Amino acid sequence: MVNQDCYILAVETSCDETSAAVVKNGNEVLSNLIASQIETHKVFGGVVPEVASRKHVESITLMLEEAIEQAGISLEKLSAIAVTEGPGLVGALLVGIMAAKSLAFAIDKPLIGTHHIAGHIYANRLVQEISYPCIALVVSGGHTELVLMEREGSFVRIGQTRDDAVGEAYDKVARALGFPYPGGPHVDKLAMESQEVEELPRAWLEPDSYDFSFSGLKSAVLNAVNQHRMRGEEGFEPGIARGFQESVIEVLVEKAIRAVKSTDAVQLLLCGGVAANRGLRSALTERCEREGISLLIPPFSYCTDNAAMIGAAAYLKWKQGEFSGLELKAEPSLSLESWSVAAK
Ligand code: KG4
Ligand code: ZN
DSSP states (O other), X not given: OTTSOOEEEEEEOSSSEEEEEEEETTTEEEEEEEEEOHHHHHTTTSOOHHHHHHHHHHHHHHHHHHHHHHHXXXXXXXOEEEEEEESSOHHHHXXXXXXXXXXXXXXXXXXXEEEHHHHHHHGGGGTSOOOSSXXXXXXXXXXXXXXXXSSTTOOEEEEEBSSOOHHHHHHHHHHHTTOOSSOHHHHHXXXXXXXXXXXXXXXXXXXXXXXXXXXXXXXXXXXXXXXXXXXXXXXXXXXXXXXXXXXXXXXXXXXXXXXXXXXXXXXXXXXXXXXXXXXXXXXXXXXXXXXXXXXXXXXXXXXXXXXXXXXXXXXXXXXXXXXXXXXXXXXXXXXXXXXXXXXX
């Protein structure tokens, strides 16, 4: 099976992006279409699950057709259909799963239920080979984790957020500063342009802990904003954005570097929507250069949710012949460890 080319049609509908892609051999993207629902959810200030499901239903069939057409491949040539089975919003996941199952059944191809975070991590393989053992720093709207990967497809979570995910904290801070959803890119831009920096706390937790906490920082930002407003001050937003971004980056970078040094890791991978953060990308790049650590960061287009990353992760299961049955269910809190690929 591994000697022939593998073409995976991948589907991602875990949150507010409907995406379909065709990926060859786990690293060559033949097509990657993304229909974002951001404009729809913006008016509500966040993702409304019911609305997300309905939007996925409206666009999924067209996305699948387009992904196949743009890849210039026939359905018969596909090796498997992959779909995000979790974690994510249950109703949103279900839309992708039903579409993938129906197609897999109709054209008699294997189905591969795929973990969303494994997808974010393997987005890195769309640009470069990964070396093992490695550490992945996963920073997205729903997750903030440090993952140790001893070998390809094996995942051990060594740290995670105890409260807000980093993207969630960005979105809440952005809202307090008056930006629309999703606010991460706005805070990033303001922070990068700011000459001022307002000092904000860092949550290091226990000295040996790889866990994170961002709710204290978020509350400190909200307090600072209120105080400025009560005093009738203006123009404080850039300083807060930069202070917040510096606090987040310092903790993420320190913990990730410590995780690499205290394991046998030969590489650090950054991934997830917040990996698009310019401040984080440059701070991590600079620190890894100084420490002589090999760092992989996906290009911006593969940081936020997309189906190509799901095709990249599903390839690991395809190589081992680990397929899902048609009874595949949406798993809103699917664990990453449990999705690990069996050792060869
Ligand atoms: O991975 P993703 O697309 O969705 C989840 O799986 O959660 O991540 C979306 C998150 C949002 O919270 C968004 O604000 C954040 O990534 N984000 C950023 C930036 N671009 C996207 N956060 C900080 N700086 C950015 N440039
Ligand atoms: Zn994601």
